[in-house]
Amino acid sequence: MNKDFLNELGELALGSRLKRVSERMMADAAAVYQHxxxxxxxxxxxxxxxxxRKEQVSVVQAANxxxxxxxxxxxFSRQLAAxxxxxxxLDSEDSRKRVLSLSALGRQKVTEMRPVWTAVDKAAKDLSHxxxxxxxxxxxxxxxxxxxxSLLERSKDHFEQLDSLKTAHTVDTDMLANNLTFLDFEPDLAPFFEQINSQWIKSMFVLEDVDKQVLGSPKENIIDKGGKIYFAKHSQLGIVGACALLNKGEGAFELTKMGVxxxxxxxxxxEKLLQHVIAQAQLLPLDCLFLLTNGKCEAAIHLYEKNGFQHDREIMEKYGKSYQRCDVAMRWVGASPK
Known part of the structure; x- marks a missing residue:
């Protein structure tokens, strides 16, 4: 089965995706009318x-x-008139205005179409829900x-933010990193958890069923099971990072779904988010803190090693089958973050 490339592009291709859906719906509607x-x-x-709905309306009013x-x-008016x-x-009070109304044939046609419109309305509601x-x-x-x-206004703002950050980044990376606050999970933040993790996973791997389940319903799959989710909020960029602690039972917690x-x-x-999550994990009834990853994530693995995680065969054997992409398992050994 061919993959849908627009899935990889995500929100970047939002306009193209809406156009595709619109064209599909218009084609289906044409098929309904033909049927x-x-x-x-x-x-x-x-x-x-x-x-x-209205007895008459001007072209300007209808357009608005x-x-x-x-x-x-x-x-459209000329086509329907034909x-x-x-x-x-022409408007009797202003000859510059054109006024539209249904003809007798038009009213008859609308009467014939009403049952079809009712059926289409119900079908559209089915699709929408x-x-x-x-x-x-x-x-x-x-x-x-x-x-x-508009999209243009928002794009210009984000471009300017990125440009200013790149300039500042060459001057003082530490200052920018310190513009972070950390937030605990709230239902309103759930979309950020999915967005952040979907972005990095899809850039390197394929979203597995377990990913979709957890990212789509983080409260049910993490919070309600005794886990935690934390977010990193940048003073200029907003919510930029997320990480979770998944309760595996018997004092074991998996550090998972960490992305920026x-x-x-x-x-x-x-790094700042990882250190915050490690500190929060130590406040839990914790016997074992571990993570599962893939060897392709070299930068992340280096970060984990720097902050007290060690490769662990026992963790791999016990938990490594959770993800198809997992070929690295690590356990936190209690070292203080450097």
């Missing part, structure tokens, strides 16, 4: 529905209500956020 012999193009639907450009709205489904007339999803609500929230600040966002690499976030 029921409606002879209607999906792109006309919103304008027909608007005119069904539907979030379309006036040229696009005018094009099908004799709507009437276009399948797999315990709330896609439509999330989409409306996303649109509000986009209206509040790419835009914060080189600021010693990983």
């Amino acid at each position: 029921f012999d409606m002879n209607i193009q999906p792109k006309w639907f919103t304008l027909l529905a608007l005119l069904d 209500l539907l979030g379309l450009t006036q040229p696009a709205l005018s094009q 099908k004799k489904l709507i009437n276009i007339r 399948e797999f315990e999803n709330h896609f439509y609500d999330s989409l409306r929230t996303f649109e509000r956020a986009l209206k509040k600040r 966002l790419e835009n914060a690499r080189g600021l010693k976030v990983g």
Whole structure:
């Protein structure tokens, strides 16, 4: 089965992903209309529905209500008028304005389409809530956020932040690293836990089922089982790092799912976060603190060794089968962080 490359790109390809979904939905809608012999193009639907709700509306009003450009709205209007489904007339009080309304044939066609629209509405709700999803609500929230600040504005801000950090980084890395605070898990922070870890895992490996389970429901799979999750918050970049302590029972805790966002690499976030988590682990009823990783993670392994972890065959034999990618197991031996 071919992999979906957009999964690797993540939010970077958000626009392309939305376009792909939109094109799929429009194609499916066209298939629905064809199946029921409606002879209607999906792109006309919103304008027909608007005119069904309102007795008449100007081109400008319709464009604003539907979030379309006036040229696009005018094009749809001409197409529907050519099908004799709507009437276009000049406003009696302002000849510069064109007013749209359904024709008699248009009202008949809308009446015929209403049962189909009801079926499509229910099908769309099924899609939006399948797999315990709330896609439509999330989409409306996303649109509000986009209206509040555009992708361009946000991109410029992040670019400027990164540029300033790179400049400052050459001057004083330690100062930047000290701009960190550490937060305990809160439900509102769960998306950061998934985002941070998905980014680094997908950059080097493949998300395994156990990854998806833990990252998708960290409260149920870590917190509710007696574990802990910690976040590193940078004063300029926000939440940039995450790490968990997974309760394995009998006094054993696995240090797991530790990652740092790419835009914060080189600021010693990983080391500071690791030291914080080790300190917090010592406050737990702890007999054994261990971690599982892969030999490809050379920088991380060096960091673990520097902060008191040693390679351990017994840990590998007991816990190493948890992940297919695991070929390194380490136990914390109690050394103070250097």
